[in-house]
Amino acid sequence: AYVNMVGGQDELVFDGGSFIYSPEGELLARGPLFEENLLIADIHLKKNHRKNKQIYFHHEYQLDLINLGTLAHPRGETIKPRIRSAPRGLSEILSALVLGTRDYVVKNGFKKVVIGLSGGIDSSLTAAIAVKAIGAENVIGVIMPSRFTSRESLEDAHALAKNLGIQTYQVSIEDIVQQYESALAPAFTGMPRDITEENLQARARGNILMAFSNKFGWLVLTTGNKSETSVGYSTLYGDMAGGFAVLKDVLKTLVYKLSEFINREKEIIPQRVLVKPPSAELRPGQKDEDSLPPYAILDRILTEYVEKDHSVAEIIEMGFEPQMVKDVARMVDRNEYKRRQAPPGIRITPKAFGRDWRMPITNHFTNFMNNFQIK
Template sequence: MKIGIAQINAVVGDFPGNAKRLLQAYRECLEKGAELVVSPEMGLVGYPPRDLVFKSQFVPKCLQALDYLATEIGEVPFLVGYVDHHESDQPGKPFRNAAAWLERGEVRAKRWKTLLPTYDVFDERRYFEPAAACEPVEWRGRKIGVTICEDIWTDDYLDRPFYRRDPVRELKEAGAEMIVNLSASPFHLGKPEQREEMLASVARKAALPLVYCNAIAAQDQLVFDGHSVVVGPSGEVVAKLPGFEEACEVVDLRQDAAETVPRSRVRMPQPPCEQLWRALVLGLRDYVQKTGFETVCLGLSGGIDSALTAAVAAEALGADKVHGLTMPSPYSSGGSVADSFALAENLGIRCDEVRISDIFEEVKRTMAPLFVGEAEDVTEENMQARIRGLLLMSLSNKFNHLLLTTGNKSELAVGYCTIYGDMCGGLAVISDLPKTRVYDLCRWLNREREVIPWNTIEKPPSAELRPDQKDQDSLPEYDVLDEILEAYVERHLSTDEIVDLGYEEDLVRWVQRRVDLNEWKRQQAAPGIRVTSKAFGMGRRMPIVQRFTG
C-alpha cells in the first residue's frame, strides 16, 4: 500500500484555511500515487485549540468544514484530525479529539482518541472524552488501526505509567494489519530522537508497520517539528519527512518496496544547534505571521542575547522586516554601540541610535525630591531599562512592529531582568534558551562566516547599568548556574539532591530561592518559545504565593 503523509502547518481556528491546506496536500499525495493519505492530529483545527472549543459555534464550524472537505475527497481515503461532540447519553466531557475517515464524498468512519494526556503542556481531559473501545477501520479487505498522538506513547517513554489501556495492543487484538497515528507532538531538544526510538519500539512490539504523521507549526509557546516517520514491523525506519517544514511524501509499505527504500528517504538527525535554530525560527515566524504582524523591532545592546534574537528574526522574516534600536546610557561602552551596528550590517537589518542619557538624568531630577538622603542603587539601574522599554514600545506602537524581548532562560530564572523594562514585548524569543546554549548557538551560526560579531561573543556579558558592571558581579558563572537550574527547574530535584551532585550548598540555596522569589515576574513576562523539556510558562504551573523551600 502506498501511504501519503501530509505534514501540514495548521492555524488554530482557521477552518477554511486549514481545509484548503489539507486539500492541497491531499492532491499532492494523489499525484505521487498515494492509496491512503494521513494528516496530523487536529489538522482541520490547529493544535491545541484550548478553551476555544467551549465557544458555542467552534465545534459546529469545525464539523461544517469537515463536511465540505469530505465532498472534495474521491476514492483515495483521507484521514483528517478534528474536534467532535461527545454525543453519548452517558456522563462525560463534551467533546472528542477525533479522526475522520473521508472517502467518496462522505465521512465514512470516525475514531476517537483513547489516551488523553494531562501533564506538562497538555490538558486534554479538561475537554475530551476518551474512546470506550479501539476498533480498526475496515477498508478494501484490510484493517487499519487508527490512533491519535498519545495513543502510541508507551510507559517506557513516559515518566511513569499513566494509563491502564494500550490502544495499539487493543487494535492488534482486533485484527489491525497496520497502525496509523495522527499526531501533534511538540518539540523540545532531543524529542525527535526520543520519538523515533519510541515509534520503532511500538512497531516492533506489535509486529506491525506504523505510519506516523506529525504536525509542523508553532502555536503560542509550542513548536511542532514534523519529523513524520514510517516504521516497518521490525522497527526499521522506512522513511522520514524533514523537520520544521511542511512536506508531503508517499511511502510504499510493501515488504519488497520497503527493502529497497533509497537512503535519501531516511534522513540523518539534525545536530542540536540546528534543531534549536530551526525551532526558534519557526516559532518566531509563525507567531508573527499568525498574529497578523509583518515587522518586528528590538533593542540592540551589543550583547549576545539581543544579537541572537536579531539573527533569528532576520532569518524568520527577512532582514527588511527587522528594526533594531541601540540606546546607550552613560554606562554603555563605545564597543557595545559599535557591536550593535556591526551586527546590523552583518544581518542587513536597520539599526538606529537613540541616546538615553538626557532622559535618564531628567527622570532622576524629577524623582530627587522623593529620594532625598537615599543612595543610588538598583532603582536607578532599572530606570535605564524602563526608559528603553518606553522607547521600544513607542517604536512598536508607531510602526505596528511586534516588539521582541531578548532575555535568556538563565536570567529569567533568577530574575536578572527588569519588569516593565527589558521584559517589555510581545514575544520572548530565547527565553527558554539557557545562557550557555546562547553562546553555543552563536558560535554555531558563525561556523562559516561572522554573523554575530566575535567581539560580542568573546567579551564578558554585562547589563551596563552601572560603571564597569559584569553579570558575574551578581550571578554565578553561567556554566554552573545553568547546571543548577537544569537540575532544579527541569529535573525537579530538591536542594539537598542538587548539593549531592557536587555543588556548594549556599550557592544552590541562593539559586533555588531566586527562582522561587521571581515567579511573580515570570508570570508577567511575554510568552516564550519552548525548546527545552520544561519551559517557564505553559507546562510549568507554580504558585506566586508559597513558602515551600525544599
C-alpha cells in the first residue's frame, strides 16, 4: 500500500491517489487524485502468506495471546475495493490548480478572494478556478475600466461574473490616472507618451485591488500567466500586485485550452473572450502581438528554452526564425528581476520559475550570449 500526501503547500500541490497492490502486481484499490479520501480494501492475508512463503524466508515465533475484549465482530461480507479512475490531461491540470488555490486561501486564513476582471481570458480563467476552489460567494470581482477599455470587454466581464454568480464592483480608473498624469506633467514636459503612461493604468488598478484587500481582508489573486511572466509582459506593482498567482506556471496557449475545457458542458467563460485577440487595452488598438510573437509560437520557444534547457542555437536549429528566438531569449534573461518580485503560484510543470529556475539578476550573460552563442 502506498499512502500519498494530498493538498497544496505554498507553490506545491501533492496529488494523492493512494493505492494498494497485491504481491503479484495486481491493482486492488486506488483513491482519487487531488482530494482527500478514505481507501479501504480487504486483503486475503493467509492466501498471500502461502504465496509469499515460496519467495521469502519466514521465521515463526511463539507469542502470548492478549484478549482485548473490545474488538468489533468481523463483518461477514468482503469490502469491495474501489479503483478510482485517474484524471488525465486538462482535467488533471485543472484539479491541481483548484486544489492548490483552495488550500493556499484556506490554510492562510483567508475567507474571500478579490480579482480584477478585465473581460480577458486570463482573469476569466482565474475567476472560474477560484469559484471551483472556494465557492462563488467567496469570490469578488472588481471591474476597473479606463478610456481604452472597449465596450465588449466591459460586457464580457459582467457576463462572466453573472455566469459564475459572483459579486462585482465597478471602479473607474480614469480620474485616478488623470491625477497621476497631472501631477507628473511638470517633470515630463516635452517628453512623448510611452509605456510610462500605460503602466500608470496598471498600477492604479493594482492600488484599487490592494485597497479592497486591506479594507476587507481579502486575498488578491493575480491573473498573469507563464508566457507573460517569462518575457516580462507585465507591470511591477500593477497587474503583478497580489498575494497568489493562480496561473503563474500556465502558458497562454494552455490558458485557452483550460478555458475551453471548463466550457465543455456549459458556457462559463463568454465565447467572445475565447476568440478575440488578447489585449491589455492600455492604448488605442493595442494587441499583445504588437509586442510579442504569436502565443502559439512564443510558447513553443519558451518550452524549449525554459523548461527543456535548450540553447538559443539549438532552438534555431529546430526551425524557428532566428531573430525571434534571440529576442525571446533576451526578454526571458533580462526580466529575472520582475519574476523575483512576483507572488507565489502553483507549480504544474517540470520547471517553474522560482526554485526550479535559478538565475542571478545582476549578470552579463545576455552580452556573453550575444557575442559567442548567437551567430
